[in-house]
Amino acid sequence: MFKVLVSDPISDLGIQQLMDANDVVVDKKTGLSEDELIAIIGEYDGLLVRSQTTVTEKIIAAGTNLKVIGRAGVGVDNIKLEAATQRGVVVINAPDGNTITTCEHAFAMMMALARHIPQAYAKTISGVWDKKTFLGVELRGKTLGVLGMGRIGSEVAKRAKAFGMNILAYDPFLTPDRAEKLEVKLASVDDIVRGADFITVHTPLTAETRHMISRPQFEVMKKGMRIINCARGGVIDEMALVEAIDSGIVAGAAFDVFEKEPPQADHPFLSHPKIIVTPHLGASTVEAQENVAIDVSEQVLHILRNEPFINAVNIPPVAPSVMNKLQPYFTLGEKLGSFATQLTHGAISEITVEYAGDLSDVDTQPLTRYIVKGVLSRHFGGDVNIVNSMHLAKTRDVNVVVTKSPKTKGFTNLITVTLKADPDEERLVAGTLLQGYGERIVQVNKFPVDIAPEGHQILISHNDKPGIIGLVGTLLGENDVNIASMQVGRKIVGGAAIMLLTVDKAVPQQVLVKLAGLQEINTAEEVILL
Numbered sequence: 187m188f189k190v191l192v193s194d195p196i197s198d199l200g201i202q203q204l205m206d207a208n209d210v211v212v213d214k215k216t217g218l219s220e221d222e223l224i225a226i227i228g229e230y231d232g233l234l235v236r237s238q239t240t241v242t243e244k245i246i247a248a249g250t251n252l253k254v255i256g257r258a259g260v261g262v263d264n265i266k267l268e269a270a271t272q273r274g275v276v277v278i279n280a281p282d283g284n285t286i287t288t289c290e291h292a293f294a295m296m297m298a299l300a301r302h303i304p305q306a307y308a309k310t311i312s313g314v315w316d317k318k319t320f321l322g323v324e325l326r327g328k329t330l331g332v333l334g335m336g337r338i339g340s341e342v343a344k345r346a347k348a349f350g351m352n353i354l355a356y357d358p359f360l361t362p363d364r365a366e367k368l369e370v371k372l373a374s375v376d377d378i379v380r381g382a383d384f385i386t387v388h389t390p391l392t393a394e395t396r397h398m399i400s401r402p403q404f405e406v407m408k409k410g411m412r413i414i415n416c417a418r419g420g421v422i423d424e425m426a427l428v429e430a431i432d433s434g435i436v437a438g439a440a441f442d443v444f445e446k447e448p449p450q451a452d453h454p455f456l457s458h459p460k461i462i463v464t465p466h467l468g469a470s471t472v473e474a475q476e477n478v479a480i481d482v483s484e485q486v487l488h489i490l491r492n493e494p495f496i497n498a499v500n501i502p503p504v505a506p507s508v509m510n511k512l513q514p515y516f517t518l519g520e521k522l523g524s525f526a527t528q529l530t531h532g533a534i535s536e537i538t539v540e541y542a543g544d545l546s547d548v549d550t551q552p553l554t555r556y557i558v559k560g561v562l563s564r565h566f567g568g569d570v571n572i573v574n575s576m577h578l579a580k581t582r583d584v585n586v587v588v589t590k591s592p593k594t595k596g597f598t599n600l601i602t603v604t605l606k607a608d609p610d611e612e613r614l615v616a617g618t619l620l621q622g623y624g625e626r627i628v629q630v631n632k633f634p635v636d637i638a639p640e641g642h643q644i645l646i647s648h649n650d651k652p653g654i655i656g657l658v659g660t661l662l663g664e665n666d667v668n669i670a671s672m673q674v675g676r677k678i679v680g681g682a683a684i685m686l687l688t689v690d691k692a693v694p695q696q697v698l699v700k701l702a703g704l705q706e707i708n709t710a711e712e713v714i715l716l
């Protein structure tokens with residue numbers, strides 16, 4: 187008999203199939219502290235949560251029988267994924283069940299914002315009949331900027347079109363073809379920030395999206411624009427937003443999510459007359475809660491019964507013999523993907539992976555998943571993993587092509603990752619595992635190099651002229667950036683060349699700009715491989 191603990195309020199109808207299963211016992215115990223959960227989790231095979239329970243490393247460690255953690259929703263940021271993966275606990279989510287509901291909430295927030303509905307309601311019920319203060323704006327004819335065109339962002343755009351809005355959209359995976367299909371105008375973040383009357387964000391919170399709208403963006407916005415966040419707290423810089431409203435740039439904001447939830451009682455949003463808030467209600471409809479609970483219960487049953495399952499956000503099943511051969515390449519593959527994606531500026535449309543030498547006669551599918559994860563994680567953050575990376579690539583129209591060649595090209599094994607991006611961009615990074623030396627990057631674009639893929643790196647493209655290495659070294663030294671190693675690659679003497687440096691710490695943006703401004707240097711980009 188399997189035991190499943192439901193530790194958050196989850197729709198009864200949604201978990202009915204779990205409760206009806208004759209091989210499962212379901213216990214509902216909500217509002218438990220971490221210590222209380224640690225004390226009882228050892229008895230359970232499955233744990234079902236929504237967003238109130240934070241599933242910590244300690245809880246996972248105490249879950250000695252735990253096989254599955256089900257999240258009735260999209261974001262799994264309340265579950266320590268790595269700890270679960272390490273302990274072989276499958277984490278599953280329900281990515282589709284609350285899309286429409288959350289989209290509708292974002293839309294409701296946009297309309298409430300345009301017409302001051304919460305403020306007008308509060309004043310009216312206080313007995314004041316005030317028709318002057320709450321002059322609103324129409325949505326028709328306004329420009330809506332959508333940052334993040336995944337499931338929810340795309341649905342918001344669809345509805346905004348029906349309201350006669352013009353849509354500017356940005357997503358690192360939004361290709362011109364897909365934009366055309368969705369009837370939105372593909373734009374850069376900067377175009378959106380400068381041109382939109384309303385901005386709505388629908389991205390996960392990643393290192394790249396954290397504060398993607400902050401002071402520099404508010405400074406160039408249209409005066410009187412309005413902004414909505416029903417995705418994750420932290421995508422918009424909360425304090426910078428308050429300043430932008432107080433200085434008259436932003437006319438109002440609507441937030442469902444906060445950097446810290448629940449926000450402190452003295453959080454400026456809670457008393458600001460131009461900011462409307464809801465307590466993370468995006469997914470809170472009868473329909474969505476049923477949908478996500480049904481989806482997640484079904485998968486929990488499959489996992490407990492050892493049947494095929496979907497929507498896992500961590501470990502894939504890999505045969506031990508394949509695992510033994512491939513495992514040494516996993517981190518190299520992920521780093522190559524990450525390296526290549528950091529060099530790419532346009533929307534990626536194709537990932538080509540070529541396996542040569544030793545890797546040409548083995549089932550490399552698990553390794554490809556790591557490489558694709560490396561490519562996608564820049565934009566998906568913790569939401570992409572080796573289970574879902576291929577699926578995510580497919581849903582974003584990113585074609586993954588794998589080729590194999592027994593020819594060794596001088597190495598016993600070689601992985602070459604090539605990214606094609608729009609328009610006409612192509613980036614190539616190749617790496618190998620060298621006996622005695624470990625992971626090495628041996629080619630970047632068309633240039634041969636030999637450097638360990640680790641830490642902070644600077645890739646400089648330049649013309650091969652005497653004195654350039656000195657200029658770079660001096661500039662970095664003056665800016666307190668210590669060089670740990672350096673490689674220069676060129677095809678012909680005096681022609682185009684690259685310099686790949688490993689440095690001891692992050693390189694400030696202004697140093698990269700200064701480097702790119704040096705004579706004979708064309709570009710200087712930082713690549714971080716941590």
Ligand SMILES: NC(=O)C1=CN([C@@H]2O[C@H](COP(=O)(O)OP(=O)(O)OC[C@H]3O[C@@H](n4cnc5c(N)ncnc54)[C@H](O)[C@@H]3O)[C@@H](O)[C@H]2O)C=CC1
Pocket residue numbers: 260261281284285288333334335336337338339356357358359388389390391392394395398416417418442443466467468469470564565566569
């Ligand atoms: N308020 C609430 O109750 C709910 C919030 N959410 C949150 O809404 C967000 C979106 O959810 P879905 O649409 O289901 O996810 P999704 O994964 O379908 O879409 C997210 C999109 O963001 C894009 N993205 C990543 N980095 C970006 C960047 N730097 N700039 C622009 N776009 C970027 C990704 O490429 C992806 O297409 C997630 O953070 C999710 O956790 C989801 C459901 C309910």
Ligand SMILES: O=C(O)CCC(=O)C(=O)O
Pocket residue numbers: 236237258259260261262284466467468469470
């Ligand atoms: O379950 C909830 O209320 C939160 C939903 C959410 O934020 C998500 O699914 O990512």
